[in-house]
Amino acid sequence: MSIFTASSTAPVNIATLKYWGKRDTLLNLPTNSSISVTLSQNDLRTLTTAAASEAFEKDQLWLNGKLESLDSVRTQACLADLRRLRAEVETSDASLPKLSQFKLHIVSENNFPTAAGLASSAAGFAALVSAIAKLYKLPQNMSELSKIARKGSGSACRSLFGGFVAWEMGELENGEDSKAVEVAPLSHWPTMKAAILVVSDDKKDTPSTSGMQQTVATSDLFQHRITEVVPKRFEEMKRAIAANDFETFGELTMKDSNSFHAVCLDSYPPIFYLNDTSKQIIKLVHRLNEQEGKIIAAYTFDAGPNAVIYYDEVNEAKVLGLLYSYFGAVGGWEKHEEVAAYKKVTIDGTNPDIYKGISRIILTSIGTGPQETEESLINADGTPKVA
Amino acid sequence: MSIFTASSTAPVNIATLKYWGKRDTLLNLPTNSSISVTLSQNDLRTLTTAAASEAFEKDQLWLNGKLESLDSVRTQACLADLRRLRAEVETSDASLPKLSQFKLHIVSENNFPTAAGLASSAAGFAALVSAIAKLYKLPQNMSELSKIARKGSGSACRSLFGGFVAWEMGELENGEDSKAVEVAPLSHWPTMKAAILVVSDDKKDTPSTSGMQQTVATSDLFQHRITEVVPKRFEEMKRAIAANDFETFGELTMKDSNSFHAVCLDSYPPIFYLNDTSKQIIKLVHRLNEQEGKIIAAYTFDAGPNAVIYYDEVNEAKVLGLLYSYFGAVGGWEKHEEVAAYKKVTIDGTNPDIYKGISRIILTSIGTGPQETEESLINADGTPKVA
Incomplete structure (x- = not known):
């Protein structure tokens, strides 16, 4: 069985200028711009492996060892965007495998207890988007990808950068200018x-x-x-x-x-x-x-x-x-x-x-943005590795 | 010894539209108008007796059985205003005793424990102003007197009326239009x-x-x-x-x-x-x-x-x-x-x-505004009655 996999980590971010209020609840477009500090992945990170195979029967997600639904409108919006971008890549190079048409297995794990009460959705969606973008070899930069993560969970867009990050609210109705940008890298203020x-x-x-x-x-x-x-x-x-x-x-x-x-x-x-x-x-x-x-x-x-x-x-x-x-x-x-x-x-x-x-x-x-990693949470047969 | 006395009660009021912020801290001029409900004096009231006598050596205040200072700028402002109005009365009728030149003994008691944590300054200043205004036989109406009580404690001005009361913030620098007015009497909504x-x-x-x-x-x-x-x-x-x-x-x-x-x-x-x-x-x-x-x-x-x-x-x-x-x-x-x-x-x-x-x-x-009363807290010799 032919299986393609890629893994990425993503960090938690904690806003210093708060996101509170949506002007579009479907696209997660905010009523104001926000700023956050990305925290170190040594202490708080999500690791996600994404796998695509013609043999997979349906999209599936295992989160912290448990099978979870991928049915939410927000998750579906992310997957649809990523597949659309992959299809563009495939169109420009017909020799590439048609991953955009394969089902996905996604396995995700946090290195911190959910019980800590820390919102993990930001790191989760950032890692999901990063891992699939890597799997799909998408050419888009992090700001472009942040618009996809934003549709999953608003503040997730800020977890696509390390250091200090701004989420510029944008003004377009379609949200194409509502994205994360780096304010300053980790190296600017590592202390x-x-x-x-x-x-x-x-x-x-x-x-x-x-x-x-x-x-x-x-x-x-x-x-x-x-x-x-x-x-x-x-x-x-x-x-x-x-x-x-x-x-x-x-x-x-x-x-x-x-x-x-x-x-x-x-x-x-x-x-x-x-x-x-x-x-x-x-x-x-x-x-x-x-x-x-x-x-x-x-x-x-x-x-x-x-x-x-x-x-x-x-x-x-x-x-x-x-x-x-x-x-x-x-x-x-x-x-x-x-x-x-x-x-x-x-x-x-x-x-x-x-x-x-x-x-x-x-x-x-303070910490870095998403990191590609060779560590994989998926076995060669497409099943999740058991921790 | 010749002694003149008068007593008045005054109620507590609880704002339903809050007073928070002064534009003039000396005159207690607020940054916004407010509204309150006057509460029943059966449950919460201050009773104050004011006495004036040529024999008194200095202004004195007994509050809930304890001698308290009258030195605060706010209290002094109230006493000065009341004496000025009395002096006007005396000027227009030379036969009246010159109470404006006599020292005052003031005795005040709450019918609720201070420990209840209820702000008693509103009822306190309202009763003080009412009792002295009665002692001085001032012709001013309650709205006029409320401007004096306001100088003692902002929200005290609202305790000069029963029922529903507005404190109109006014706009004059001297505060002459910052006063309490009746929105509706107790009888309008007695339930x-x-x-x-x-x-x-x-x-x-x-x-x-x-x-x-x-x-x-x-x-x-x-x-x-x-x-x-x-x-x-x-x-x-x-x-x-x-x-x-x-x-x-x-x-x-x-x-x-x-x-x-x-x-x-x-x-x-x-x-x-x-x-x-x-x-x-x-x-x-x-x-x-x-x-x-x-x-x-x-x-x-x-x-x-x-x-x-x-x-x-x-x-x-x-x-x-x-x-x-x-x-x-x-x-x-x-x-x-x-x-x-x-x-x-x-x-x-x-x-x-x-x-x-x-x-x-x-x-x-809901309750009434200040009430004159024959009950007196001051003995014929000008000393406070012991409860």
Whole structure:
């Protein structure tokens, strides 16, 4: 049996200027541009192998060892786009195998527990698109491919680049100008680090897809955010990144996280993602910055209570000194023995029990975009390898 | 010894369209107009007796049995205005005693525990101004007097009327057009009720005076709230009150509470007044309304975690049926034996332990404005009566 395979990894990205609101829900076209930092794949990545064979009877997806449906409109849109581009390649070179007509087997695995509550759809769709694009030997660049990943999950488009990434909202109705672009590569600011505090919370959040449309439809403050606040902040944040200006980058990051959660709260009924633990972390970061007299750490929260705290490596002893003092009892420090040597940083009047609301910490840093890899998750007979 | 005394009570008011932001901090001139419901003095009121005598050596204030300072700029501004108006009265009738030149003894008592966490400054300044205005036999009407109370505490101006009250922000620099007016008297909608859930929370809130100026200075969404959102809502809410339209009144009330807390969250650093218990109450009210298919209860939160839930008496069995089911274990039901007969109202998927975050419930209703009273808190020798 003839089988063609290719594998790619893709990273998680965490927005510093938030995507919240779609102007087109089918094409995942956003109401505002956004910016993110791509996180290191050493700590958080999806690995996807795509295989095509005339012998396959149907498209199939195995995700973290489980057979999953490929029927969603979003996934179908991605596959259709990729096949169309492959068909163009085949048209220009008739000697190529007609992979566009073969069924696909796709196997995907995350190196982090789903239970961590981290949105894995961005890395997932980015890895899916990257692996199939490689399998199909597509000539398109990452920005072009990002438009396909975007149709799978909006923020997935930003996971096609490393470093600092902008998702330019575009204005065309067909979405052809709504794509990810590199703001600055990893090498521009390799000392950018991130600590993720995974908040224990068994309450169900409002799913982001429905939540953002509830905001679009009902928040009286939302239009002002997308037309006035974000466009200005988008340019300011790009300038701060270009200048390696952590203080400005950090302040804008915190303000935009708060602005996003503010329009959630202004929705009707209101949407809450921050819980009391999240709020205590916010206060702790502000108090640390006050104590230092400058911004050395910046929090951001997505559509859930988990905190991501960005900082520059130059301040690692202070930031991790603080986090280890408060959250030393939670899992995730094992690979970071150096923290034990950091001076404890505590802040008067804060709650020493905050750690009780946290299930683990993930220490990571800025990272690269999708990487091709020879590692394969598919056997020669097209079945998934068992981990 | 010759002593002149007068006493007045004044009510608490809870805004349904929030006052948040000053354009003049000395005169307490707001950045937007607001609307409130005056609550019944049977449950929440301040009683103040003012006495003037040539024999008094200095102005003195006893508040809830304790000698308190009268030195604050705000209190001094109120006393100066009242004395100036008295002096005008004395000028027009030379036979009157020169009370404007006498020192004042002021004794004030609340009929509710300060520990309840309810802002008592509104009722306090309203009672102070009412009692002294009566003592001085001032001819000014309540709207005129409200401008004096406003200088003491912004929202105090609204406590000079019963029923539904608007504080018109005005536009003059001297604040002479920033005053309270009656939107509708108690008799227009006497069935409006309120349940106050006092949230147990020992964390210190950001004081509202500094909090609102932090919002004015830093929130990117705030200007939009005061220039676009509130002016429209102000007119809509007045129309809803005029029409006794609880559904519209309730929806606007909830939206404006959320909008106010949204701009707090959008401040930098962010200001949080709602805690996890507050959020659970918000969800509970929305779920009740969903279950009923219409808005029969409306929450609002001031600068703290306490919930005030407005409802019309026609729905009392349902609303109190819900509240008694969830909060029956807390204090405050003693005077309301009828609730035991209400059918329990519970909602699937809600947390039965919410009551643990609540210290007591206060059941009250719409009420009257300041009332003159013969009850006096001052002895014939000018000393405070001991309770």
